[in-house]
Amino acid sequence: MSLKDILIARIQQNGPLTVADYMTECLLHPKHGYYTNRDPLGSRGDFTTAPEISQMFGELIGLCIAQCWVDQGRPAQICLAELGPGRGTLMADILRATRQVPGFHDAAEIFLLEASPTLREIQRETLRDYSPKWISSISDLPALPLFLIANEFFDALPIRQFLRDGDGWRERLVGSDGKSLNFGLGTRAAQTLLKDRLTDTNDGDLVECCAAAVPVISSAAERIATCGGMALIVDYGDWRALGDTFQALRDHKHSDPLEEPGKADLTAHVDFEAIARSAQSAGCSFSRLTPQGVYLERLGITARAQNLASSLQGQALEAHILAHRRLTHPNEMGNLFKVLGIYPPSAALPPGLEP
Numbered sequence: 001m002s003l004k005d006i007l008i009a010r011i012q013q014n015g016p017l018t019v020a021d022y023m024t025e026c027l028l029h030p031k032h033g034y035y036t037n038r039d040p041l042g043s044r045g046d047f048t049t050a051p052e053i054s055q056m057f058g059e060l061i062g063l064c065i066a067q068c069w070v071d072q073g074r075p076a077q078i079c080l081a082e083l084g085p086g087r088g089t090l091m092a093d094i095l096r097a098t099r100q101v102p103g104f105h106d107a108a109e110i111f112l113l114e115a116s117p118t119l120r121e122i123q124r125e126t127l128r129d130y131s132p133k134w135i136s137s138i139s140d141l142p143a144l145p146l147f148l149i150a151n152e153f154f155d156a157l158p159i160r161q162f163l164r165d166g167d168g169w170r171e172r173l174v175g176s177d178g179k180s181l182n183f184g185l186g187t188r189a190a191q192t193l194l195k196d197r198l199t200d201t202n203d204g205d206l207v208e209c210c211a212a213a214v215p216v217i218s219s220a221a222e223r224i225a226t227c228g229g230m231a232l233i234v235d236y237g238d239w240r241a242l243g244d245t246f247q248a249l250r251d252h253k254h255s256d257p258l259e260e261p262g263k264a265d266l267t268a269h270v271d272f273e274a275i276a277r278s279a280q281s282a283g284c285s286f287s288r289l290t291p292q293g294v295y296l297e298r299l300g301i302t303a304r305a306q307n308l309a310s311s312l313q314g315q316a317l318e319a320h321i322l323a324h325r326r327l328t329h330p331n332e333m334g335n336l337f338k339v340l341g342i343y344p345p346s347a348a349l350p351p352g353l354e355p
């Protein structure tokens, strides 16, 4: 039985699913989930991410994290953790770049939070020299300063969608006619989740909420506020969610999110304001939301790119120049992707970011 048939049967028995429930089943169903049994990354997968485009991304992030560690007095033991590490490429680049930072590797214990058994195996192989440990929630981490990175993790967390209708909201739901899946709307209701959004939205506007992000950020920020450390959240999205950003990607192309559940990557843009406010409520400060291109330029990506270019020729050089452009140019990932820094109010701001 395909995941589509399973979901249609479930909808016929219990009624329509929220977009969040649909997303969870499609991405993480134990047998048919998109992430459960495949490696979706890279040119042969469905999408490519910044660390897979160039080593420069992880190197600069690594040095940014290490600088924060130095600024916070080089704590002797820290957790260096990543959420949704994919193939482990970003963490491997972070660790390679920070080998030169005296004492950093001795202090850092590596932790990974990863839902996919397939990707966990790939991470184990990529990071075999560093003995990482896998956790199932932030609360599993030892009570030490936490230096946390998440690239394209929050866009994979399930969202709910609500359409403004007068002073209330109608939830967008996934239903079925018995053959295919289709979108519908629930009945009009007040939503405590959206009580602040009646002032900045109009009738007919669609708003997305990612409830799953809150506990992750709250517990990470609580740890950072009490023990020290910092978090860097990199993703596509904006300061406040408005409009339908629920999308499916298959084979590097957009596809219909309801067409083949479990076979395409499903994501939504990240509401960075919601993340920043959760971190603030847990006692942390947050940086200004900064475009990825600006952040990487401030950290010196152009100098690093020139340095690497000096030992490259031909196709490898062309690919390297294109990768630099892809990561930073405003028409490529430079503007769409943003960086948010979370840090203790008493600590220095992470390099490359502004208050």
Ligand code: SAH
Pocket (backbone or CB within 6 Å): 027, 035, 041, 049, 050, 051, 052, 083, 084, 085, 086, 087, 090, 113, 114, 115, 116, 119, 150, 151, 152, 153, 156, 157
């Ligand atoms: N950060 C990587 C991979 C991004 S893809 C990179 O930049 O290349 C999203 C990652 O998050 C994958 O590793 C996926 O398996 C993981 N993931 C998605 N939902 C998750 C969840 N609910 N819990 C833990 N990991 C999750």
